Each structure stands twice: as structure tokens, then as C-alpha cells.
Amino acid sequence: MTSTSLSHCRNCGQRLNPWDKFCSQCGQDTLDHPPSLWEFVHEWLLHYVAAEGKLWKSLWALLAKPGFLTQEYLQGRKQRYVLPLRLLLTFGLLFFLSLKLLPSPVEVEAPAQPTPEVAAAAASQAEARLAESSLPAPAASAIAAGVRQSMRAGMQGQGWQQAPVVMDAEDREKLPSALRVPLERLEKRFAENRDAAWLQLKSTMLSLAPYAVLISLPFFAGLLKLLYPGTVYGAHFLMAMHLHAAWYLMLLLVVLLQGFSGLLFALWAWSNVYPLLALKRVNGSGWPSTLARGAVLAVLHWILIGVVFIGLAAAGVAAV
Incomplete structure (x- = not known):
């Protein structure tokens, strides 16, 4: 500039x-003209990353020194590192962007539904094996009849690509309409086009997940306040941001390092040890107290994650 x-x-x-x-x-900067693209690049990339080095120092401290950035911030050393909210938003954005652009290691493909022709061939093979088996004739005949019944259903196009039954019809009738109607709509959409409905469900959940994490931060900080009541809530919220930024960074590395099983296991192990080390560093408690409170925090956190997931699933069902 x-x-x-x-x-x-x-x-x-x-x-x-x-x-x-x-x-x-x-x-405010004293630039008296609209900034050029190069000035943006210089200020926000070259100067920020290379000259000041804040990003690299913050990234290393965030990943390798649990609780260090929180401790530094609480002791008044704020300008040496990237601010916690910026870290959280940056790595959160990069993680969810990577999920959309790169294949996810946790993606599980639904098993392909067999066609009626494949089902008929399998049924014929099953009947042949039954005829050669040592089963009593009545039992073999009953099983063969069931196989033929399934084959006919497949040949008639019944039973394949059917909508998932989310809840038994009798139980569903007992639900209020606000819950019953979305379930019925979900089954109908899956019956019409299973792939499109499933894609819509996943897309909605993925698009809302970053907001759900942000909304859950005050509750996570509340869990820390419950475990460490002597510390002000603001310090817990600060630690919650740093912890979630570190988890985002680890998840981002998991997505980027697919195929490196040893590194992925190390990241998984580190993500579980990380909050314990952070709690001990920031709060100064001994190991017995840290381990006990960390175990309670883990249980409560998983409950919070479950509630968030249920909310995302409900939003996804409503969008289908």
C-alpha cells in the first residue's frame, strides 16, 4: 500500500x-482510491502470511500446543496470533468446502438394489441348492416357495426401490401432524426418486452444519463453565472457539490425507488427547481432576453433538 x-x-x-x-x-487505512486486486493480494496474503507470520505461528500453536493460544489470549498477548473467531471461521470454511470438493473418507455408498433379472437368477440358484441339500422335503419345499414368491415380486417390480419405512403406520398415526406429515412426505419422495431425495437430505444437512456448530458453541462453553465454575464464562467461550478451530483443522487434514492410514490414526488419537491437554494447560488442574472432568465433558459433548445431529436431520427431512 x-x-x-x-x-x-x-x-x-x-x-x-x-x-x-x-x-x-x-x-482506517489512508488509501484514497479503490484498492486494486494486487493491493488486496499484498495486504491479505503476502504481507499477512509471509511478513508478519501470524498465520503460520497460529496454525502451529493451534495444532501442536493444546490450550496455548487460549492461555496467550487470556494473558493479554492477542496481536501475536490470529484471533480465535477468525481461526474458527477460516478452518470451518475450508473443512466444509473440502467435503464438497473432495471425496469424503466417511462417505458410505448405499448398496445397489438388485434388478428383477438378477433376483430371478439368484432365486433359481437357491432352488437348485435346496434340491441338492439334505433338508427334509417339507422344509425345502417351504423355503423354495418363499424364494419363488420373492422372485415373482421382483419380476413384477414390487419390493424394489421402495420408499423406506421410517416408522410403523400405527405408531405414525399417533404423532402430531407437524411430525407425521414430514415423515410421509419423506417416504413419498424416496419412493419417487431415492437418489434425488437422499442427495437433497445430505445437501441440506451439510449446508446447515456450519451454522449448527456456531450455535452449539455457547452450549459447549456452558459445559466448560459447569465443570470449571470458578472461571468466567468468556474464558470458556474463548477456549471453545480454539478447541473447535483445532478440530476443524484436524478434520480438514483427515479429508486431505486420505490414503495415509498411519497419519489418520495419529490425528484421531491426537484429537482425543488434545482437549485433555488444553484443559490442563488453561485451567492448571492436576491430572486426576483433568481426566475426571474431561470424561464428563466428552459424554456431555457427545450428547450435544447428538442433539445437533437430530436437528440437522429434522431440517434435512423438512427440505426433502
Whole structure:
């Protein structure tokens, strides 16, 4: 960014020196023209990453030193590192973006539904094996009849690609309409086009997941407050942001390092040890107390994750 000939700040009116790049009163830059693309690149990438080095220091501290960034922030050393909210949003954005652009290691493909022709061939093979088996004739005949019945259903197009039965019809009738109607609509959509309905469900859940994590942060901080009541809530919220930013970073590495099973196992193990080390560093408690509180936190956190997942699933069902 170059020097300016402005004599006063356009934001607050503070008098400027010819060499000032920022106003000493309000902090606004003194650029007197719309920034070019290169100026954006220089300020937000080259200068920020290479010259100041905040990002690299923050990234290493976040990943390798549990609780260190929280401790530094609480002790007043804030400008040396990237602010916690920015870390959280950055790695959260990169993680969810990677899920959309790269194949996920946790993606499980639904088994392909057999066609009626394949079912008929399998039924014929099953009947042949039954005829050769040592089963009593009545038992073999009953099983063969069941196989033929299934084959006819498949040949008639019945039983294949049917909608999933989310709940028994009698139990579903007992639900209020606000819950019954979405379930019926979900089954109908799956019956019409299973792949499209499943894609819509996953897309909705994935698109809402970042917001769900942000909404859950105050509750996670509340769990920390419950375990460490002597610490102010703001410090717990700060730690919650750093913990979730670290988990986002580890999940991002999991997606990027597919195929490296040893590294993935190390990341999994580190993600479980990480919160314990962070709790001990920030709160200064001994290991027995840290392990006990960490175990309670893990159970409560998984309950919170379950509630969030149920909410996402409900939103996904409503969108289908």
C-alpha cells in the first residue's frame, strides 16, 4: 500500500502525516482510491502470511500446543496470533468446502438394489441348492416357495426401490401432524426418486452444519463453565472457539490425507488427547481432576453433538 497525500482521515477527520498508512485515531487505512486486486493480494496474503507470520505461528500453536493460544489470549498477548473467531471461521470454511470438493473418507455408498433379472437368477440358484441339500422335503419345499414368491415380486417390480419405512403406520398415526406429515412426505419422495431425495437430505444437512456448530458453541462453553465454575464464562467461550478451530483443522487434514492410514490414526488419537491437554494447560488442574472432568465433558459433548445431529436431520427431512 502506498503513501497518501490526504491531509485528514475521511472516517474520523484526524490529521494525517504524509507517510501515514493508517489513521492513528480510528485505524482506517489512508488509501484514497479503490484498492486494486494486487493491493488486496499484498495486504491479505503476502504481507499477512509471509511478513508478519501470524498465520503460520497460529496454525502451529493451534495444532501442536493444546490450550496455548487460549492461555496467550487470556494473558493479554492477542496481536501475536490470529484471533480465535477468525481461526474458527477460516478452518470451518475450508473443512466444509473440502467435503464438497473432495471425496469424503466417511462417505458410505448405499448398496445397489438388485434388478428383477438378477433376483430371478439368484432365486433359481437357491432352488437348485435346496434340491441338492439334505433338508427334509417339507422344509425345502417351504423355503423354495418363499424364494419363488420373492422372485415373482421382483419380476413384477414390487419390493424394489421402495420408499423406506421410517416408522410403523400405527405408531405414525399417533404423532402430531407437524411430525407425521414430514415423515410421509419423506417416504413419498424416496419412493419417487431415492437418489434425488437422499442427495437433497445430505445437501441440506451439510449446508446447515456450519451454522449448527456456531450455535452449539455457547452450549459447549456452558459445559466448560459447569465443570470449571470458578472461571468466567468468556474464558470458556474463548477456549471453545480454539478447541473447535483445532478440530476443524484436524478434520480438514483427515479429508486431505486420505490414503495415509498411519497419519489418520495419529490425528484421531491426537484429537482425543488434545482437549485433555488444553484443559490442563488453561485451567492448571492436576491430572486426576483433568481426566475426571474431561470424561464428563466428552459424554456431555457427545450428547450435544447428538442433539445437533437430530436437528440437522429434522431440517434435512423438512427440505426433502
